[in-house]
Amino acid sequence: MAAATLARRIGRSGVAVMKFKSPPVNSLSLEFLTEFSISLEKLENNRACRGVIITSALPKIFSSGLDITEMCGKSIEHYTEFWRAVQEMWLRLYGSNMVTVAAVNGSSPAGGCLIALSCDYRIMAENPKFSIGLNEAQLGIVAPFWFKDTFVNVVGHRIAERSLQLGSLHPAPEAHKLGLVDELVPEEKLMEKAAAVMAQWLALPDHARQLTKTMMRKAVLDRLVAHREEDIKNFISFVSKESIQKSLRMYMEMLKKKKS
Numbered sequence: 700m701a702a703a704t705l706a707r708r709i710g711r712s713g714v715a716v717m718k719f720k721s722p723p724v725n726s727l728s729l730e731f732l733t734e735f736s737i738s739l740e741k742l743e744n745n746r747a748c749r750g751v752i753i754t755s756a757l758p759k760i761f762s763s764g765l766d767i768t769e770m771c772g773k774s775i776e777h778y779t780e781f782w783r784a785v786q787e788m789w790l791r792l793y794g795s796n797m798v799t800v801a802a803v804n805g806s807s808p809a810g811g812c813l814i815a816l817s818c819d820y821r822i823m824a825e826n827p828k829f830s831i832g833l834n835e836a837q838l839g840i841v842a843p844f845w846f847k848d849t850f851v852n853v854v855g856h857r858i859a860e861r862s863l864q865l866g867s868l869h870p871a872p873e874a875h876k877l878g879l880v881d882e883l884v885p886e887e888k889l890m891e892k893a894a895a896v897m898a899q900w901l902a903l904p905d906h907a908r909q910l911t912k913t914m915m916r917k918a919v920l921d922r923l924v925a926h927r928e929e930d931i932k933n934f935i936s937f938v939s940k941e942s943i944q945k946s947l948r949m950y951m952e953m954l955k956k957k958k959s
């Protein structure tokens with residue numbers, strides 16, 4: 700696959716490093732999401748792999764979130780396939796038996812934030828120009844219940860409610876204060892720190908850690924599994940509305956204008 704080059708390396712420690720590399724901004728297209736899910740599945744099935752560090756190969760951007768062009772002016776069949784791929788990615792990552800550490804080395808709005816939130820631990824580069832959050836409301840769209848559930852499980856109900864309603868993108872120091880990321884480190888120390896955190900988590904017996912993780916996450920995962928088709932229908936009916944299409948087009952235009 701061409702669009703989302705994901706480098707994987709499993710060292711002797713049993714740790715894979717996955718680097719998002721889909722210029723210009725690692726947006727989560729159907730192709731990217733499909734490749735990401737397949738990569739996760741392969742690692743999950745590889746007994747030599749016990750943990751994965753997820754980061755970006757691009758400067759300043761971890762991931763710009765879902766590829767907005769996938770949600771604009773496409774067919775019902777395309778929306779169905781795209782949304783199923785988003786769900787699949789989350790089910791695999793949030794439900795992974797591996798230790799997952801996000802080394803957030805750039806901005807991470809919306810779907811990018813979801814990826815980080817779905818990991819077991821988040822370390823972010825301490826650059827106040829990098830921001831992270833579920834900013835869907837700013838685009839005139841709504842984060843689905845499982846984005847919200849994942850967010851609540853990390854930061855708690857009150858912080859999630861305020862942040863979601865305002866569609867806030869939190870600069871790294873604020874994200875740390877809110878508990879949205881666990882640690883801030885200088886950018887050049889990010890991978891070193893991620894490896895150290897990984898070693899700490901891998902020092903425990905896998906079965907105890909895995910059963911505990913399942914116990915903590917199962918209810919939220921089961922909720923999407925039980926309502927998967929309904930969630931796809933909701934997505935389609937939401938993005939098919941002309942008012943939502945207009946909001947998304949205006950947002951894309953705003954991104955382009957910002958450059959000129």
Ligand SMILES: CCCCCCCCCCC/C=C/C(=O)SCCNC(=O)CCNC(=O)[C@H](O)C(C)(C)COP(=O)(O)OP(=O)(O)OC[C@H]1O[C@@H](n2cnc3c(N)ncnc32)[C@H](O)[C@@H]1OP(=O)(O)O
Pocket residue numbers: 723724726727760762763764765766767768806808809810811834835838840841842843933934937938951954955958
């Ligand atoms: C009742 C309930 C029902 C619920 C049903 C569900 C409803 C739908 C839920 C959908 C959930 C959506 C989740 C998402 O992830 S939406 C995406 C949100 N992402 C963003 O808001 C980020 C937008 N991008 C940026 O802010 C900046 O690009 C960024 C800070 C990431 C980088 O800035 P930089 O200055 O470095 O780069 P540019 O802005 O110049 O961008 C370069 C080019 O990339 C294009 N771009 C950027 N982001 C995206 C994107 N997410 N998708 C597609 N394309 C993107 C940008 O337009 C530039 O393109 P050009 O070079 O062609 O101009």
